[in-house]
Amino acid sequence: MRVVDPLLGPRLFPLVVMFGLTALGGLVAWSALSGRAAIAEEPRASDALRSIGWILGGLLAFAALVETAGFVVGAGVLFAAVARGFGAMRLGRNLAVGLVIAGIVFVCFVYGLGLNLPGPAF
Template sequence: MNAPRQHVDFSVGLLYLLLGCGSAGVAYGYGLGTPARMGAGFFPFWLGIGLGLLGLGAILRAGSRQRPAQRLEPWAWKPLGWVLGALGLFALLLPTAGLVIASAVLVLVSSRASAQFNWAASLANAAAISLFSALVFVAGLGLPMPLWPTFIG
């Protein structure tokens, strides 16, 4: 097989194929049921199959000679680290610091990944997203999560 001309399409297709097959395999263990009486794994199984088929299509399309060659660019490790670190902090802070503070920290830390980082804009975004999250998830949906740190009440 010739090397794919579209490295981006090939890489994304491989990722979709692996994620789709993996999620379909996990969902299969939940029991599929029938279309008339769906089990817990029915929807995730077929969603995984669909994602895998999309990935297979992208892999096949990557070898097309009708499109110009395109290579993958190197990963931007520093922004990736900021975003993953922000997600980790959110997960650690949510149970003890509450949704408002954890959301604000998530936005402020992940904003550092941008080359156009600005404290004023980040603080405004953090306030808006914290308010929105509190209104939607706690007030609107009634999810049982603390809004504020446990020592505040």
């Protein structure tokens, strides 16, 4: 059996990082509970959670669509959802703008730069 010095092995750094993270997590928790880590509470929009939902939903939709419907559709839907999350309420118009931008980007990158993207299956 080959003996590897534990200092040179692959375990040392993960252990250090693990203990470091645990200790720092504990310190942060302690400083928060003891009221030392006072951070200014930033103002929050009333519809913050809904906005986050739109953006994360858009990314999820991109992941679901990009390999079935193609990059242009996936990215167009992503654009529309993110814009909706930032308060552009007209989904139809968002989608139209998104599809146009995604189409231009697709043409530039696939034909201009030779990037391999899933084709636009309309």
